[in-house]
Amino acid sequence: MDGFKKRLNESVQFKLSFSLSLAILVIAILAGSFSFVSAFDEAHELQDDMLRQVAALFDRQHLPLAHLGDDGRAKDSDEESRVIVQYLDDGSKAAATGDIGAPLPLPATLSDGLHTLDVSGETFRVLVKTTSNHERIAVAQETGIRDEIARASAVHTLMPLLILVPILLLIVADLVRKLFLPIAALSAEIDRRSEQELHPIEEIHLPAEVRPFVVAINRLLVRVEQSMETQRRFVADAAHELRSPMTALSLQSERLARAEMSEQAHERLVTLRLGIERGRNLLDQLLSLARAQTVSTAPEAPVSVQHVYRRVLEDILPLAEARHIDICVDGEQDATVWVSEPDLIAVIRNLVDNAIRYTPEGGTVDLSVTTEDGQAILRIQDSGPGIQAAERQRVFDPFYRTLGSDQAGSGLGLAIVKAITDRIGAKIQLAFADEVRHSGLRVCVCVSLVNPSHRDPVRMNTEVVVV
Structure with missing residues (x-):
């Protein structure tokens, strides 16, 4: 119950759905009760009219009543739903209806009109009428069957309401949910930024x-x-x-x-x-x-990844030679990406510079590029100690240095790479170069390829994935 109250207080959507559903249920109960009572009373009124019509029929047509002891019961008739017509005078004139062979012991002093009487342990609705021949007749019917018919009629009036209210509740809940969809979409759009x-x-x-x-x-x-x-x-x-x-x-x-x-x-x-x-x-x-x-401004022309690799190696080769690092580009495959050349050079330069600085003397640094699913995957892999999984999110923070590092540096290289990749809509992934020994670092930068037909890449969402 406490959880329900907490959700009701915190969620406007849930509160609106609950309030509307509660209002619909209350109105439906009130309307159903009114409809049931009205239909029940109307059914009784119709049954009373039937008794009046039967009495009027006997009066206008001067129909003779069956004599006492005759059995004029119709075939397949329901004894409980029978309508009894008999004389209300002395016993010599009393006769039964076609439904039963004995008259009801009704008092002769009953006034004209409708009465509800207990006769022989059963309740009857009785209409007393004086005919044009100055004979008094009684038209009676058991109230049990009358009530059953009235209840059945009232329930039939409630059936559409009972069917439509649950459907209406579902429709209201769905409408409220759809009304709040723009807010949910707005929240998701802001969260993706x-x-x-x-x-x-x-x-x-x-x-x-x-x-x-x-x-x-x-x-x-x-x-x-x-x-x-x-x-x-x-x-x-x-x-x-x-x-x-x-x-x-x-x-x-x-x-x-x-x-x-x-x-x-x-x-x-x-x-x-x-x-x-x-x-x-x-x-x-x-x-x-x-x-x-x-x-930055939009790039004016596509950029060759191999061209960027060559430019970076020309600048950084003296540092690699000073540390006796074997640095090379694997394969001859090239890819053309739609990014600013200075941005891509800054990304590759910082990644290669980090690889050289953190790789022990005599190690290796390999650069390569492949294409997959409309993306160019730029890989920079070294034989250094790598970055532990627990630190792969922190290394993108400015001035953060990996634990136990004795290399001189500012701690801004990967922060610069992260800022540029976020801005150009690329993805960067960090992993061990050797997953078995948990050594070496493999950095993959995924950039959109140029669409040859439109000269425009398929832009993708900015995302940093650490694996």
Whole structure:
């Protein structure tokens, strides 16, 4: 019962359905009761009219009544539904009807009109009438059969109501559910959005009662977007402004390195220069993240994945050679995708850079591309330690570093990849390269292929799948 009350208080749809159903049931009960009583009384009135008509027939036609002891019972007649017609005068004139051979012991003092009498342990409805011959006759019928007929007639009047009320309840429940479908669809549409999709909600086809809430949500989205844009602009401006002093510090450290100094000072200068370089890399990553989180323009032409691979390898090959990493592109299969080339280069560059940094010296990094179900699947696989399943959601957060990592970095690489893939409508999947040993990392980026007939890809929902 407590669960029912809680659901009734929390759900407007359930409350509306319950209220309407309860109102329909109450009205149906009241209407059914009124109809039953009215039909019951009307059936009794019709039966009383039948007694009047029988008496009038005997009076107009001067029909003789059967003499006492005659059995004028009709074949196959129902004794309980018989109508008895007899004289109300002394016993010498009393006679039975055609249904029974003995008259009812009715008192001769009954006045003309309708009476309900108990006769020999049974209840009868009796009509007393004085004919034109100044003879008094009684027309009687048992009330039991009258009531049974009246109840049957009243029940027949209730049958349509009894059949239609359950159907009406089902229709009401279905109508209420359909009326709330736009709200459910609105909730699902908002729930499918990523944190970057802050465009206004469409107000068309929404009920007028819901539109004020949608307008308020749209205003909130505008304020949130403005706040996020302010934060991104602040990060970008701060990073941009810090690049100049960091560049000046780097130049000063290079000049200082050419000066004569002790070996201890030289070691400290090397440490200083590494810190300055890490600071410059962090600023570059912050600028890349700010650019990734902004809405880019639509691509002007399709991009070859193999072309992007070659460009990335040309830039990052010195880092791989310095760590003795064997990096290559498996196969010659190519795919053409409809995304911005700088965006795709940024995604591949960050993934390959992470693979090289986290792969031990002498390891391997393999790049490949395949097509499946209208999508290009870009794979970057390394022989490093991989990422545990428990951390695969966290690694996309800015500045998050995997546990036990001793590699230098800002923790922004995968955050940049996530921001770009969300914006271009791609999917990214993380898994072990070797599922048996739980080692190595395989990253798959699924991007829509170009539709050759329309030169436009089939857009897909933004989704990040961690397997």
